[in-house]
Amino acid sequence: MMRTCWRVARTGAVTLILGLLLLTGASAQSDGPIKIGAGLALTGGGAPAGKMLLAALEIWRDDINAKGGLLGRQVAIVVYDDQSNPNNVPGLYTKLISVDKVDLLVGPYGTNFVAPAMPTIMQNNRMTISFTAIGINREYNYPKYFSMVPVGPAGVNSFSIGFFEMAAAQKPKPQTVAILAADAEFAQSAAHGAREEIAKHGFKLVYDQSYPPNATDFAPVVRAVKAANADIVYVGAYPPDNVGIVRAANEIGLNPKMFGGAMIGMLITPIKVNLGSVVNGLVIAESFVPSPKLQFAGLADLMKRYQAQAPALKTDPIGYAFVPFGYAAGQVLAQAVSETKSLDHDKLTAYMHSHTFQTVVGEIGFGKDGEWSKTRQVWTQFQNVEPNSLDQFREGHKQPILWPPEYKTGEMIYPYENARKK
Numbered sequence: 001m002m003r004t005c006w007r008v009a010r011t012g013a014v015t016l017i018l019g020l021l022l023l024t025g026a027s028a029q030s031d032g033p034i035k036i037g038a039g040l041a042l043t044g045g046g047a048p049a050g051k052m053l054l055a056a057l058e059i060w061r062d063d064i065n066a067k068g069g070l071l072g073r074q075v076a077i078v079v080y081d082d083q084s085n086p087n088n089v090p091g092l093y094t095k096l097i098s099v100d101k102v103d104l105l106v107g108p109y110g111t112n113f114v115a116p117a118m119p120t121i122m123q124n125n126r127m128t129i130s131f132t133a134i135g136i137n138r139e140y141n142y143p144k145y146f147s148m149v150p151v152g153p154a155g156v157n158s159f160s161i162g163f164f165e166m167a168a169a170q171k172p173k174p175q176t177v178a179i180l181a182a183d184a185e186f187a188q189s190a191a192h193g194a195r196e197e198i199a200k201h202g203f204k205l206v207y208d209q210s211y212p213p214n215a216t217d218f219a220p221v222v223r224a225v226k227a228a229n230a231d232i233v234y235v236g237a238y239p240p241d242n243v244g245i246v247r248a249a250n251e252i253g254l255n256p257k258m259f260g261g262a263m264i265g266m267l268i269t270p271i272k273v274n275l276g277s278v279v280n281g282l283v284i285a286e287s288f289v290p291s292p293k294l295q296f297a298g299l300a301d302l303m304k305r306y307q308a309q310a311p312a313l314k315t316d317p318i319g320y321a322f323v324p325f326g327y328a329a330g331q332v333l334a335q336a337v338s339e340t341k342s343l344d345h346d347k348l349t350a351y352m353h354s355h356t357f358q359t360v361v362g363e364i365g366f367g368k369d370g371e372w373s374k375t376r377q378v379w380t381q382f383q384n385v386e387p388n389s390l391d392q393f394r395e396g397h398k399q400p401i402l403w404p405p406e407y408k409t410g411e412m413i414y415p416y417e418n419a420r421k422k
Contacts, residue, residue: 033076034069034343036061036333037102039092039117041109044084045240048268049322050109051315053131054079055306056326057106064330070337078102086116086185093120103343106329107131110264111186112238118142127345127352129329131322132264132287134159135189137369144349145370146332148325149287152375153367157193159262159285160234162379162403164197166283167232167258170414174231174257178207180221180245187236190262194234206230211241218244222252231257239265243275250278257415260284260381267321269393276387281419283381283402283412288361290320290396293407299360302327318393328359379403381412383419 038057041050057077065074078100080092089108096102097120105121105128108114114133118140121128127144130136135156137145151158167174177198181191188210198205207228211221222245225233233256235245242265249259260283265271267286272279288294290303303319310317333348335357340347356365365373380399385392392398400410413419 031073033074034071034104034337035076035078035100035102036104036106036330037078037093037096037100038105038107039080039082039089039096039113040107041084041113042079042081045238046082046084046109046113048239048270048316049132049264050081050084051313052306052319052322053107053109053326055309055313055315055319056302056323057330059302059305059309060327060330060334064334070334071341071343082108082113086112089113089116090120093117097124097126104333104337104348105129106333108133110238111135111189112184115139115185118145121145125345127349129332131325131329134186135192137371141369143353143368143370144345146352146366147371148329148332148361150361150372150374150376152372152377154375154377155193155369155371156189157196158375158377159190159236160194160197162377163234163258163261163283163285164194164201164203164232166379166403166412167203168201170257175204176206176228176230177203177232177234178225178228178230178256179205179209179234179236180207180225181210181236182213182215182238182241183210184213184238186238186264187262190236191234194236194261203232213238213241215241216244218248219252221245222248222254226252226254233259234261235259236262237265239268239271242266243271246275246278246282255417255420257417258283259416266382269316269318269390272382272385272393273388273390276389277385279382280385281382281413281416283379286321286378286380286399286401288320288324289378289380289399289401290318290394291401291407291409293401293409294362296360296362297358299324302360317390324361328357328361328364331359332357332364376407378407381410381419383410383413 082088111133114130129146132149181187242263263284266284306323336348336351367373378401401407402412
């Protein structure tokens with residue numbers, strides 16, 4: 001009897017100790033930092049954008065931690081470099097979810113990288129806020145996906161609507177169009193939208209070709225575009241390609257009436273400086289630019305702090321194209337977590353679909369597809385750009401906003417040849 005009682009007592013003591021250890025472990029976990037995971041391009045062709053986004057996230061992390069963190073816990077950013085290779089992305093997000101056990105996800109950076117991440121994110125029933133991907137939910141229709149790029153209800157067409165609307169308004173109206181796009185997710189999505197806008201305005205598509213994403217010599221494709229003799233040339237490309245295409249166009253003498261498109265490389269300040277006056281006349285889609293008409297609470301302070309850090313970080317010295325969206329993604333997460341008092345992805349998703357957010361890029365609301373509820377993509381033109389000058393791009397004077405009318409700060413120089421003379 002005594003032996004039995006001792007066994008019971010001993011068993012109870014062991015159970016109590018194990019329970020205390022489990023409670024201690026759970027307490028330590030709940031008292032640890034809230035981990036936000038991301039895969040970003042920190043090397044390779046996408047690195048200029050990826051580094052800006054990481055810098056913005058880190059500034060936001062420091063700001064939120066200085067205010068006490070989220071839910072009484074500090075915030076930590078866990079980031080892996082996808083090396084600008086879409087094939088690396090699924091494994092990195094698997095690691096973030098399964099090994100690092102992050103609480104929240106953001107990213108990846110652009111369409112080419114978000115698309116391969118989606119199956120992993122969906123299989124794990126996680127929410128994410130991507131940065132500059134377009135048209136993702138056309139294929140996936142995933143309610144826990146959100147995007148920071150302001151394409152809104154226009155979707156992939158936002159990378160061509162303004163371009164062809166301005167072209168159609170010219171007198172006399174141009175008639176023919178050539179499309180040149182990388183054989184990659186983003187460029188093909190942009191080209192798809194462009195075809196719809198071309199048909200809407202009654203233009204004739206006389207050239208529509210893709211090039212391999214690893215192309216380095218663009219002279220042959222640019223010669224083919226020139227041979228088509230189109231009035232309008234629309235390009236869909238990521239940063240490394242843009243340099244090759246613009247230089248080849250300059251050397252070969254491509255001279256349409258209007259030239260530009262979804263040329264993401266032209267958002268990167270060092271590329272603009274490197275190309276110099278060669279960029280004059282290009283009309284490009286932008287998500288955010290320095291402009292008196294795009295000033296929102298906290299933006300000026302953010303950009304001042306980022307630009308002070310940029311030399312040490314070896315990132316874009318100006319940063320307007322991507323930094324505001326990286327920081328705004330953090331602001332959206334902070335509001336959703338604070339208001340729901342939860343890290344539950346279902347609760348956060350429901351909140352984000354039903355509320356608006358005040359951010360450094362203005363007020364944001366999300367539609368059913370996770371895109372902004374209102375489109376705010378702008379179109380700019382390079383005008384009077386001088387060689388080897390960084391400071392000329394700080395205030396936006398060399399890239400006035402042409403469209404939409406509510407954000408317009410300048411007039412388009414048309415045809416392209418006239419802008420090239422400036």
